[in-house]
Amino acid sequence: MDKSGDPIIEKTKELMELVRRSRPYQDYKSSLEAVRASGALYDKLNLFRRRNIEADFIEDPEERSKAIDMIYHEFEDVLIDPVSVRFLSCEQKVCRTLQKIYETIADSVDLDLSHFD
Numbered sequence: 005m006d007k008s009g010d011p012i013i014e015k016t017k018e019l020m021e022l023v024r025r026s027r028p029y030q031d032y033k034s035s036l037e038a039v040r041a042s043g044a045l046y047d048k049l050n051l052f053r054r055r056n057i058e059a060d061f062i063e064d065p066e067e068r069s070k071a072i073d074m075i076y077h078e079f080e081d082v083l084i085d086p087v088s089v090r091f092l093s094c095e096q097k098v099c100r101t102l103q104k105i106y107e108t109i110a111d112s113v114d115l116d117l118s119h120f121d
Contacts, residue, residue, distance in 0.1 A: 032095055049082050
């Protein structure tokens with residue numbers, strides 16, 4: 005049991021250990037090491053990721069679409085590089101797994117969220 009004595013925390017740690025041992029996470033870790041080893045590619049990939057997320061928050065759909073198109077054009081060399089393609093694919097798989105975990109937990113707990121209506 006967890007030092008705090010909370011069985012929920014203990015089970016959460018067990019779940020995270022399963023995630024860390026999973027093939028998608030192992031692939032992510034190895035692809036991260038490969039992209040980090042590339043130096044400049046890693047820096048450029050991180051800039052692409054940051055700018056892409058920022059563009060997702062542009063409220064106007066047309067402006068958002070233009071911004072994303074510009075980013076994809078600007079970072080085309082990064083987006084066709086096999087090392088970065090593998091990393092982005094592996095990262096997306098891990099993020100989807102985590103999203104499913106979060107959704108499963110949120111859907112399983114009945115909280116009164118009427119104050120958001």
